[in-house]
Amino acid sequence: MTSSNPQHPKSDQLSYRDAGVNLDAGNLLVEKIKPFAQRTWRPEILAGIGGFGALFEVPHKYRHPVLVSGTDGVGTKLKLAFQFNQHDSIGIDLVAMSVNDILVQGAEPLFFLDYFACGRLDVDTAARVVQSIAAGCMQAGCALIGGETAEMPGMYPEGEYDLAGFAVGVVEKDSIINGSSITENDVVLGITSNGVHSNGFSLIRKIIEKHAIDLNNKLENGTLIEAIMAPTRIYVKPVLELFRRLPVKGIAHITGGGLLENIPRILPMRTMAYVNKESWEIPPLFHWLQQQGNVTDEEMFRVFNCGIGMVLVVAPEYAKEAIAVLHDNGETVWQIGHIKQRDANEPAILIV
Incomplete structure (x- = not known):
């Protein structure tokens, strides 16, 4: 390959950096993130x-391991x-x-x-x-084993980026x-969320935009943002400690x-979850969103977690112990409902 085109002067020579891609910055980033990983x-x-690919050995403690993936x-x-x-925390969202x-x-x-x-x-x-991705991995006990950084001039506005996780x-x-083993009279438990987590932000941003809300305003013990x-x-x-x-019969x-x-999504045919919305404390943020956006109860429960980030279904005889185990491991848990048989014309969930 020739080093230059004799038809063009050196002043016209182009590099990858001229096209908007800084290979040196990418290499510097790799060195910066290695300690986090x-x-x-x-x-x-x-x-x-x-390397070109990461290698991970299935732990020997599993007799018949099945791999489960998500993105x-x-x-x-x-x-x-x-x-x-x-x-500084957006990577935790990605991992979670x-x-x-x-x-x-x-x-x-x-x-x-x-x-x-x-x-x-x-x-x-x-x-x-x-x-922050590494911090999320540490919370989850999993390894940040690799990834990809793509610099693509013209694809994103200045100062913006996109994230995906696997x-x-x-x-x-x-x-x-x-x-599949969920049946009538099983107990529905709800573990509290940190707030809206990473869902419903198109509606949240619409509410903020419509009312020109200053997110530095106070809400409870902090600011809205x-x-x-x-x-x-x-x-x-x-x-995992509960397991x-x-x-545990089912988790959502x-x-x-x-x-x-x-x-x-986790209920067998002919069963329904009967959930009492008065059984847990809905955080102030959700009340604020509902009031500011004039959002119906049904829409709130369809868009947001409303204070419950994870739902578990257990047999009635294990409910108290499950709550105690999760509480001992730092979680706040509510008994939010139970499982009932349902007719063909009834919904799979009823929140009353």
């Missing part, structure tokens, strides 16, 4: 960040992160959305990969994001949780679709 290390890692993003919560320069999803099938999260895409790479901002976990084949941007709660370690202690991660759409 190392803190999430697990003994099963055979090769991690730096998700953060959604338009990122728009507020850009606006308010809040990049995937590890909580695979947890509900009984899986222990093993490793996580991230995808960070931007128009122009700001090394410091990207490092803050990846550091989690892989493992569960014993005979311990997979799928809700602090309440809205609180990172998604990662339930992995407390719920070790007693049988309350994400997009809220309580109304996520709980029915």
